[in-house]
Structures are given as C-alpha cells and as structure tokens.
Amino acid sequence: MTPDDPHDAVVVGSGAGGAMAAWMLTKAGASVLMLEAGRDYSPDESPMLNMAMDAPLRGVGTPDKEFGYYDATVDGGWNMPGEPYTMAEGSEFMWWRSRMLGGRTNHWARNSFRMGPYDFKPKTRDGLGYDWPVSYEDMAPWYDRTEKLVGVYGSNEGLENHPNSGPGVLQPPPKFRVWETFLKAGGDAINIPVVAARRAVLTKKIDERSPCYWASGCGRGCSIGAAFQTTTSLIPWAKKTGKLTIATGAMVRNVVLDASGKASGVIYIDKATGLEKQAKGRVVVLAASTGETARILFNSHVTGRSEGLANSSGQVGRNLMDTVGSSVSAYFPQLEGRPRYNEDGAMGLHAYIPFWDYKRIASGEVDTPRGYHVEIGGAFGDPGMGVGGGLDGYGASLRSDVKRRYGSRIGFTQRGEMIPNANSFCSIDTNTQDRFGIPVLKFNFAWSDHELKQVKHFQNSMKELIDKLGGTLVSEPDEPAKAISKGGEIIHEVGTARMGADAKDSVTNQFGKTWDVDNLYITDGSVFASKAHKNPTITIMALAMRSSDNIATRLRTGEL
C-alpha cells in the first residue's frame, strides 16, 4: 500500500510510543500507515567504534550537535532551525527533539525502571497530584511483556515501590565495576541501597539482536541491536508483517474529523514536495511525543469550539512535567591509582541508587513528598576533552596528576519525581509559526517547593555517602533553586494529555482513547498522569502496548 491508500490505522510518530503501536497493530493483522516528520534512519549509519579523534573537535558538543558529534540525533537538538517554540515571560523550558525514524529512541540512555504501586496512586497516598486510572497490578503484566520484548537487564531486589519483574523476564545484569563496588560498600554502611540498574540493553541474544559487545557509547545508536531502539526492533518487525507503510518527511499538522465527529485521518506536509496531503484511517494514533501531540490537538480546529480537539476537559497542554535533576560529584582518594582494566562495560549504568526513604516520608521526618533515584557515573572511560579539568601546573607532575586522578571521580545525578502544578503547561503561540506554517507551542514552566526540598534531600544524602567513602566534593552544590535542572532539561517531559478515570478532568481513558473522539488514541508520554522518578520510556512502551491491544481488539470486532 502507499501513503495515499486508506489504512486501518494512521500512527503519527515512530519513537517509543508510535513504533510500539505500529508493531502491536500490524502483528494483530491491521494495516498501518506510520507518518514520521524526520528522515529515514538506521543505526547502520553509526560509526560505533570511531575514536573521538576521528571527529571534528574530538567530538565535543557544538551548537549543531549539542550532545557531541557522534550522538545519533538527526536534525534535532535543543534548537531546530525553522521549528522554534516559544516560552512565556519568566519561564524557561528546554525541549530536545529529533527528526528521524525511531525518534529519540535512537540515542536514549536506555535506563528502564518500571513504576511501582505508589507511583500510580500518588493522590490517594499523599493528596498531591493526580491518580492514574490504572494501578500497578493492572500494569504489571504489560511491563513484563514489554521488558521481555524489548530486552532489559537488571535484577529483582524486592525493594519498596520498586517492583520485581516476573520470573524469567529480565536479562542478567553486567557485573559491577570497581567504583560501583566501592560505592556499594559505602551505601551498605549507611543504608543507601546500591543495586543493579535496569537498562534496555541485551546481555543475551534475542532473535536477530546481538548481546552487548561492551564498547561504543549507546547514544551513537547500536547497529548490533543490543541497545533497544525502534529502528532495530519494532519498526523492522512491523515491516516484516507486510502490513506497515512508512512515510518519512511527513509533518502532521492536524487531525481531520468527519461529519459524525469521528477522526477520519490527518493532514500532513510532505516535506519533499511541500504539499499538504491527507492520510486516512479507521483509527488515528498520536505518538508525536509529549508536546507535539498536544500541538496537533490544539491545531485541529473543531467547528464551534475554540479549545482544540479532544479538549472538552481543558486538560490538553496542562500538567506538563519533567524529571527533577541535579548533580554532585566527588573525587575519591581511595580510588586513585587503582589497577587498570577495561571498564567500558555496557557504556551506562550497571548500578544505581533507587529511592530508599519512603518510610521517613510517611512518618513526616522527611519534608519532601516524593522520591528520586540516583544515576552514577565514574569509570576508566575514554578520557575525553574533560580529562584536564581541575588540574594545575605542567610537565612531569601534570602527567602524574592526570594518571593518578583518572578513574577516581564519581558523578551522582538525581532523577526525581515532579508533582504536576498549575504553572507548568503548554499552549499555542498564535503569533509564531514554524517553517511549514504550523503554529508553534509556547511553554510555561515552574518547579514548586516540593521539588526544591527534594534536591536538598538528595544533596545531603549524597554528601553523607561521599563522606563515608572519604571523598571530597568537586564543588559545593548550589542552593536547590539554582542547582535544579531547567524544565525539560532531563528530556523526560510527559503530561499535556493525561489519562484519567473521569472525562471531566482528563483527556484520555486508561487505554489512551480520547474521551471526546472514539477512534482517536494517544500512545506517547502525553498521557502520563504523574511523573514518577522512574525514567518514562519503558512505561510509555508498556502503556502503548496495552492501549494498542485495546485498539486491535476494537478493530477486530468492528467497533472501530
């Protein structure tokens, strides 16, 4: 079929949410048209084992490639020429986008922590935020199926609000490296857990995907298929069914409704020709990413209504959330001059610090309502352009300082829960259009005191851990209001079309079906009702899988 033919489903976006929908629907026999604004892409393009010195400027970040020369991002970043967004006065919001098949799954860090029972019912627990229409028990089997399909390494630690996966679901985690073992020793002494991390990286072969070969940063893209990205998995699998049609360079502007108020398809700009085209389907699935999906809804005008499509609740654009981020780092004299060996490993977390202080939150001893986890980085990595940081002098003593210090610094980054607030949302900026003539988003963003207190908790806890291990801070952390990340900076933006139990205060039901339009679904991070400290993508995929199963059933029964 061609993009001009009507399909059972039109899926907008090819990232985590879109590709999962396309795979689930094609697997169930439905024909799917996937519309992707970016160009076609495969990680076969990735120069995986190139050295930094093979790249301009040793591969450092530039305004063109902010995360470094080899980062897989195509035509994206914090700034996209011709595709701006705006910010309300006094607000700052950072929005990392890409324009490529597979979206940001091509270079995400693959950290994959499933949410726990507390995370789905935050309002019930402490009166803040909003409850999901699903419980952890509802989601558990979908997490198991997703983790198994995707391939996630990790271990089941049985920790509070950090649920185990089902038997046989997880792949074995890679061994701790020396500095992780060292941190664990300190953590054990003061009851801060240091346990195996979970990442969407294969340590055992599944299907045609090879296990990790322990080299090459996963942000470059993984052509051997070990690090999960939709371009080496869901998309090729969906293609194999013969049911998937992909149109790249297809920038969707709005959803089209028929006379009865049902979605009949979408309008997109074909970037190659500049022409407007219409794609037709029995069901429309939006997965253009948080923000973009809200933008499509806002830009879909409904006769007689001013608030955009699927927005009778007024919640589209609202409840914009990102992960709380801040960091500290320290030198550990005890790690200086340790014996060398290859510490590249899976080029990411083998260990991490899950949140441990729920009991003291419940008892009121801790003044921040929600938790965080800590992602840690150290190791004898590729020295890189930062290797001389903090050093002094020159000559033979400089060389010995470099070598002594190498591998003795550990960075700790907080990844925390944000509670939705009324000051954080996006809307349409009626004065600004992108190069396709499509009105752009305007962001409002503010943290609340809850998040700032959480930063303090993190800083104090890490100082205690560093102290226990005889480390010295590289620099004293700033006050929370300065130390906290900017909105969007952690690239875990979710919300803006939340799911809920009630059509009055949510945009979709528990299956991502918009309350207002029976055949319009959302399967990206927009539907998040809260932003737990767990990185969102594994949950985006588990929800997308569950919602797509619902769509497939309804297509089969003729309901759609």
Next chain:
Amino acid sequence: MTKDLITIDRRVTLKWLMGTLAVGQLAACGDGAKGISWPEMKAIEAAGIGKDPDFSNITVPWPLTMTAAELEITAELVDLILPGEGDIPSPSAVGVPAFINEWVSAPYPDQHKDRVLIINGLKWLDDESKIRNGVPFIRAEAAAQTAILDDIAFKDKVKEGLDKPAEFFGRMRSLTLGAFYTTREGWADIGYMGNTPGTGDYAGPTPEAAAHIKGVIEAMGLKYTPA
C-alpha cells in the same frame, strides 16, 4: 596589586625605551602587566558540522586559520605542558598543534572565545619572552621558558597582573591534555583499555583490580561484596 604592576611596567618600559627590542605596541592599557591588550577578534564565518553530518565521510568543514608562526609556538608550548617521557610521545608528535588549529578555527561561540584567548596568548608569550630574554619564546632557553610558565601555570601562584595569561595557559593545558589523551598513545599512557568489543559476558574487574578494591574497602572498615 598596583604597586607591583607599576614596578613591572617600569621595567618593561625601560627595556623598551632602551631600544633592545621592537615588540610592537605595548600600549599602557588593557589587561596584563605588560599592558598588552587582548583584542576581541572577528567571529569566524564558515560552514559548521550541521545537524546531520555524514558519518561515512567525516570532514572538518571549516578552513584552518593559524599561521605557521603561531603553530610553532603552540608546538613548543604543548610539549612543555606535557613533555614526552620514555616511549610516550610528546603532544606535538601526535598532532596536538594541528588539533588546536582546528579548534580555534571552528565557527562556534565556545571555540571563538578560546581563539581570542589563545591567539592573543601566543602573542603575549612571544612578547614576554622577547622582553625578558631578548628572543622569541621558541628560541628562549628551556629555563627561561619555564620561568615564564611558572608565573602563569599554578592557580595559587599566578604572578600579579598575569591573570589573563594564566587563563590562556589554563585553556591550553586543558586542550592539550584532552587532545593528547584521546589519541591511541594517550590511551596507552593513561591506561584506557576500552573501545574494544568483546564476546560473552562483561568480564568485569581483573583479579588484581578486585583484590585491590577489596583491600581498600576492608581497610576502611567497610564490607566488600564481590562483583
């Protein structure tokens, strides 16, 4: 501060007046004890990397801008920063000066800042050497070269009035180390053993590395858990 500054300036001025050197305009304004200014330079306008570079044909798209003379001092300086030692080559032997050229010629704001610092800094180094030693930096005796570096290379011991040259030196040190330790020779020197694909499970620490950390942890009175 002012007192010292005057002393230095007087010495400089004297030498200058004595006509031993033609150092160019040592105007009595601007940063630095010698009154040499660090003029802003015009930003480079050239093609950058772009948002979708072709990884199968990697190129540095911008023209290189350093002069042969600047590259010569750069080579001298980077080799003083991290002299070769035994089998370990010097930075100039593994292309670090060419890298600095690539760096300061890049059409990006960070690199532009470094360009202003470095091009002016190289000039300062030469002028300073001419003033102190009567010869350009690369022709000065080793001891005369290090005497200048000793005034700018140590955070807590920067000679008064030499903050800007010290900033320049700090940047050169950082770029030199970064550029050197991202070469294969640099990897060998520091002991980076990665970027080597392997099969099977991740090997983890060597027995030696594991025994070492076990010792460290236990000496701290903490509990060691094997990987």
